[in-house]
Amino acid sequence: xxxxxxxxxxxxxxxGKKLTVxxxxxxxHEYMSWYRQDPGLGLRQIYYSMNVEVTDKGDVxxxxxxxxxxxxxxxxxxxxPSPNQTSLYFCAxxxxxxxxxxxxxxxxxxT
Amino acid sequence: xxxxxxxxxxxxxxxxxxxxxxxxxxxSASNYFPWYKQELGKGPQLIIxxxxxxxxxxxxxxxVTLNKTAKHFSLHxxxxxxxxxxxxxxxxxxxxxxxxFYFGSGTKLNVKP
Numbered sequence: 475x476x477x478x479x480x481x482x483x484x485x486x487x488x489x490g491k492k493l494t495v496x497x498x499x500x501x502x503h504e505y506m507s508w509y510r511q512d513p514g515l516g517l518r519q520i521y522y523s524m525n526v527e528v529t530d531k532g533d534v535x536x537x538x539x540x541x542x543x544x545x546x547x548x549x550x551x552x553x554x555p556s557p558n559q560t561s562l563y564f565c566a567x568x569x570x571x572x573x574x575x576x577x578x579x580x581x582x583x584x585t
Numbered sequence: 586x587x588x589x590x591x592x593x594x595x596x597x598x599x600x601x602x603x604x605x606x607x608x609x610x611x612x613s614a615s616n617y618f619p620w621y622k623q624e625l626g627k628g629p630q631l632i633i634x635x636x637x638x639x640x641x642x643x644x645x646x647x648x649v650t651l652n653k654t655a656k657h658f659s660l661h662x663x664x665x666x667x668x669x670x671x672x673x674x675x676x677x678x679x680x681x682x683x684x685x686f687y688f689g690s691g692t693k694l695n696v697k698p
Contacts, residue, residue, distance in 0.1 A: 478628075505684055516589075516674060516688040517629070524684055532685060533586060564628050572617050572678050574686075576628030 476501045478577035480565050486583045487555060495550045495580050497565030503575075505568040506548040507532070508540060510561040511579075517564065523548055524571070555584045587612045591675055591689035598665050599697050606692045608675030609657040617678040618651055618658045623691075624671045633660070665696045 478499045487493055499506065507522040509532075519532030523542040537559055539551040548567075552559060560583050566574040588611035598604050608618075616637035621629035635642045635649045635658065642649050648661040658677070662669055675689040 507684070507686065509688075514690055516591075516690040517676075517686075518688070519686050522684045522686075530684075533687070566628075568684075571684050572680075573619070573631055573634065574629075576621075576630065578628050579626075 476575075478565055478567050478575055480563075480577040480580050482580060483578065484581050486585065488585055489556055490554050493552050493555060493582075495552075495563060495565075495582070497548045497550065497577060498546050499548075499565075499567040499575070500546065501567060501569065501575065502545065503567035503569050504545065505571045506542065507566045507568075507574070508538070508548070508550045509564045509566065510534065510559075511564060512561050520550070520563075555582075557584050560584050586685065587615065587677060587679065587687040589675065589677060589687050589689045591673075591692050593692060594690065595693045595695070597695045597697065600665060600667060602665055604660075604662045604665055604669070604694055604696075606660045606673055606675075606694070607657055608659065608677065608689050609655075610677040611656065612677070612679050613653075613656065614681065615656075615677040615679045617680070618649065619676055619678070620647075620649060620660045621674045621676065621688075622671045623674065629674055662694075665694075667696050667698050670694055670696045 508520040509517040521540040619634035
């Protein structure tokens with residue numbers, strides 16, 4: 475089944491404790507993105523990648539890192555999480571760069 | 586970046602009625618206009634899209650119309666059903682933005698049985 479998977483789905487952590495949210499797609503898509511979703515703000519793009527080893531900042535990249543060492547994986551790294559990064563996170567992939575397929579989401583709480 | 590506005594933010598209709606959600610954007614170079622549906626607890630799902638050289642596109646009960654001059658496009662849902670209840674997002678895209686996306690703030694549609 476063609477899909478985008480994210481792990482973990484739920485995470486509660488404390489300020490400053492490094493964490494990684496994994497994202498994997500099995501559709502051989504070149505394009506991948508990370509978004510955060512906050513009430514009333516829609517989805518805001520954090521980082522995107524157009525291919526292996528090619529990444530760039532989206533609208534809200536501060537406090538996040540990404541890497542794209544393999545085509546199928548695009549992990550999101552929070553080196554020192556803060557409470558304002560409490561949010562719902564979505565990974566997405568695309569074959570052509572604009573028709574996006576989203577994962578199920580990761581709900582992160584930073585206390 | 587692109588300034589995207591969606592209206593209304595919430596919409597409540599009776600089952601069987603029609604629903605219309607409007608999305609306005611600022612970048613006149615935008616050339617791809619999708620609508621996503623997000624059901625509770627799930628990720629957004631692309632339901633319909635239109636390219637800039639087309640004025641309207643229909644897929645069964647849903648349609649999207651585009652007015653490039655006025656810089657807005659709309660989602661139309663006819664004969665609404667309870668399973669249409671969800672949050673809908675627009676995300677106009679400009680090809681030269683190289684994979685940068687800007688989403689509207691969403692419209693919560695409630696279809697009452």
